[in-house]
Each structure stands twice: as C-alpha cells, then as structure tokens.
Amino acid sequence: MTPQPTPPRTAFDHRMGVFATDDEFLAAALPFLTEALAAPDEPPPVAIAAPRNLDLLRDALGGDAKDVGLVPHTEWYTGSAANAIARGAGHLAAHAGPGGRIHLLMEPVWGGRAGRSPRETAEWIRYEALANLLFAPLATTALCAYDARVAGPAIVAAARRAHPDTDVYEDPVRLAAELDAVPLPPLPADAEHLPGPAPAAGAVRAWATSRGLPDADAELFATAVTEAAAALGPLDGALLWGQAPACVCELRALRRVDDPLAGFVPPPSAELEPGQGLWFARQVCAYVDVRDEGEHASVRLQYG
Template sequence: MTTRPAPPTPAQDCFDHRMAVFGSDDEFLAAALPFLAEALGAPGEPPPVAIAAPGNLDLLRDALGADVKNVDLVPHTEWYTGSAANAVARSAGHLAAHAGPGGRIHLLMEPVWGGRAGRSPRETAEWIRYEALANLLFAPLATTALCAYDSRVAGHAIVAAARRAHPDSGVYVDPVLLAAELDAVPLPAPPADAERLPGPAPAADAVRTWATVQGLPAADVELFATAVSEAAAALGPLDGALLWGEAPACVCELRVARRVDDPLLGFVPPPRVEPEPGQGLWFARQVCTYVDVRDEREGASVRLQYG
C-alpha cells in the first residue's frame, strides 16, 4: 500500500512531542502511517526518520510501497546504543545535521524496551527522565516526534510512566516536577570503606591511580578520571569526594558546597555533541553509565558511576 501525503499543515515553531501505544502489528501501522504521511506532506521538510524494531521496519516497508524511498528507516538498536544521555546526543546530532530550518523534521521513535531501557527499574527511570526532559531540551525546535510504545514489550507500568512525559497523553506532568519525583528515590549509601579524597577538587592522578587498582582497563581509567575532572570543574568548589567499587562499576561521589537545582545540568547539547574534554557535566553524562544529582539541605552530591 502506498500512502498519500496528508494536506499541508501550518508550520509549527516548537517541539511537538507525541506518544502512541500499540499492542499489535495493525495498531503499529495505524499510528505510524498517518504520522509518516503527515511528514511527507510537510512542505520543505527533509525525509522523516522511522526508528523502530526491525520487525516494525519490515511492516513499514511493505505498507509504504513506493513511498518507502522517501523515509529513512533505522533499526532502533542502532539509534539507542547506550544511556539516556547518549540518546539526547544522538537526537541532537541528527537534528543539527539533517533537520530543516528551525529543526523541522518528523521522527518516529520506538525505544528499545526489550533491551537496556527496560531491564531494571533504575534504567526505566533514566529513560522516563529522558522523555520528560526532551520537552525542555528540544522546546525551541520545530521537530515533531512520535514515541511509539509496544505494550507487548514495555508493559503496563512503563507505558503508564511514559504517558506522564508526553503532552498529548492527558496525564502530562511538568518535566521539572517529574524529574524531581524520580530524584526523590534515595540512592544507596556509600560503603563504609569508600576512599575519601580531600577538596576543593579530586586530583585526576589520584582518581587514575585508584581506578587502575580497582581493575579498570587503561582506556576506561582515562575516561573515568576525565569525567570526574570535568564534573568537578563544572560544579565549582567541592567539599571533597568519595571513591568506591571495582571494575567495571567504579563510582565517584562529589560533595558540592552549593545546591545544584538544575534538572537539565549536563543534558543541554554543546555546539559539538561528541564527548570531548571541556564539556563539563555533558562529557560526564556521555561516558558514565549514571550521573545522579541530589540536592540536600546544604549543598548537593553528584554521583558518577562508570560501567
């Protein structure tokens, strides 16, 4: 079947973040095909991108017919290759390189809920945070995103949580409030034998030495030490740091002398979205598995877990 382009609609000037839930192949196509037809009928837009499970891409190939040549099809395991912060970088990089004026492009996006994103409550919370903060991070862009959730894979609890991050769901929650709710879950306390490094910032050589002793390979030692240094430089005066764990899960907790109070810290893409020294918390979020920020009564803690 070949789709017919939808009638042109007035150009938008801000992020349009939608959600579709499907529980069968037919329901997937019922959501995806009108969205792609809308994209193909949008004047001046580049080709839409469908990021989905391989089986769903096959469905689209069959259903789109001749129009398939006008749609970029990307297996979602090639797009979502790491943490939620990595997904921000991938999206920002694609928009910078391929979107039309003002960020105009349609993206059909199916998270890999059968992989990393859905493997634990911890991972699920990180991806719901990503969905929520996307409303702020991409707010100035005229991008239209349809997040497709397969209820056969994601399950009821994940779908219900994701609805709260999408403005068209009827149960949308302000992203700042939703992020604060996720951060209200306490982190495990540092172990009693954690190594303490004095302030005002941990010495990179001390972090390298410690990480090497814990068994991290040399390349990972350098990334971990750089992430700690970048985070420390971005956060300002510190009251010291703690190190614990062993390869591959090495952890550094920075004790900050002030409240951080910014849910977007380290998520805002810099001009060059590839991780490189000089990018502060962005670099740390790109190379670490988790970066947790917790404001406290006096000051804050920023915990970086590598691996």
C-alpha cells in the first residue's frame, strides 16, 4: 500500500523552548530552523532573538544562515505587548506562505520592557495566551524562546501555562481572566470627572497637556480615549488622573465587554474604522485594562 502524504497543517503551532546555556539554545533552535528549511510552501524562517544568540545561530548554521532571517529582538519588540501582536500580524500578512505558513523563532526582551515589573510581565503572558486564539486559523509555527538566565523561574513558569506543548497549559480565556482578577490601583481622590455620554477630545487633550504631556502625546492620548469611548458606546462618565507620562483615563461603560480579544484583533486595513477604537487604544497606550462588573464595564487607559 502506497503511503499517503501527510496533510498540510492548518492550525497555529505554538511551542515553547527553555534554555539556560548556549548549547541548550542551539539544541532547541537548530532543529526548529532545520524543520522550517525543509517545509514545503514556506518562505524562509525568521529568528528574532538576542544579538548574542543570533551570533550563535550564524556560526552553527554556516552556509544555511543566508536562508534564515535573523532579527535582533530589540528591533522587533519595540513597544508594548499589543504592539508585538500588531508587528507579528503585519509580518504574517506580508511574508507568510499559503495559509500563514512560516516558522518564527521568537525571544522577547525579558531583560527589558517585558520583564521590568510584574505588571509588565502579566501583559506579555496575556499576549502569549491570547496568541493561541488570535492566530489559531493560521498554519504558523512559532517557537517562543525563554532564556532562564534572563527571564527567571517565575516568568518561565507563567509562560508554560500559555503554551499548548507543555503539561501545564491553561485555557487562554481562563488564564487571561486570572490575570485580570488582580486588582488595579484604586482611584485617587483627585480624579477629575467628565460626564457622559462620551468625553470630548478637546477636554481630554487640554487636561493631558496641563498634566505635562507634550502636545503630540496629548493628541494621541485624547484620540485613544475618544476612539475607545466610541467603540464602547454611551458611557456613564469618565475619570482622569495622573501626571505625565502616566496619564490615565477610566471609561465607565453601560455594557459589558465579554470578548477577551477586544482590542487585540488586528484590523483588516491600516485605516481606523468604526468599532476599532480599543485596538487603537492598545496600540498607543502602555496599558488598557478591561474589567466587567455586573452589567457594566470599566476600561482604564494609561498612556505612559
């Protein structure tokens, strides 16, 4: 009987590799890239990693290095976790093969923004978890590389729960809800109230400028607030507080935001369309926190 060919993969393959030595990094990365180079109907794989790890790959790959995209991770991960989602989605749209087929080795900058605080780390673990839903229809293969010498045991343990190839994988929605259960800082007594049904861009911009944001940043913050408000619908007011760069606005929505992917799904075009305000807010703000409370929701936007 003639063996039947293996059918092409049609779903996101999200893997995790942990290493604590240079040899362990190569032991994880080289088979992954070799697999990629042998995969039919795929463009060249891309390794996004620390510069020293890229040097290791160049030496180990030899002549095959020319067939692998090598990108310093400080050039790929240049902003928030939401920015990383946008960067990944844009790369897949522009460079992936049929059905999204491509191999990506990805090492976040755990010694930089991603690992600088428990608050920031939680955002990146949420990104890792939601990637399983966001990219589920795509036949992309991703190996997330974790350097235990930099990330540390707590980050590695949390990340294992976001990767399906581990024995502690957690449902992405449940994991995101667990992260959201951590209380946000309480409202300050001096928070300024803006009545509903929607905050005026001019009022937000003037407030942000008075709190020290440069004009361009104040304009971005005001646009993020008003676009998010438009996506949420009528509000029961908004609250503003903080000083530059950490200016904050909390929108009080009259409905719940039940979708854990709200504001994470890349829009079909670069032009902002109605209903995409939370996407824009996540792209320009450091944090966007959504909390459902009964039949209502609060959406907190922190610019810096």
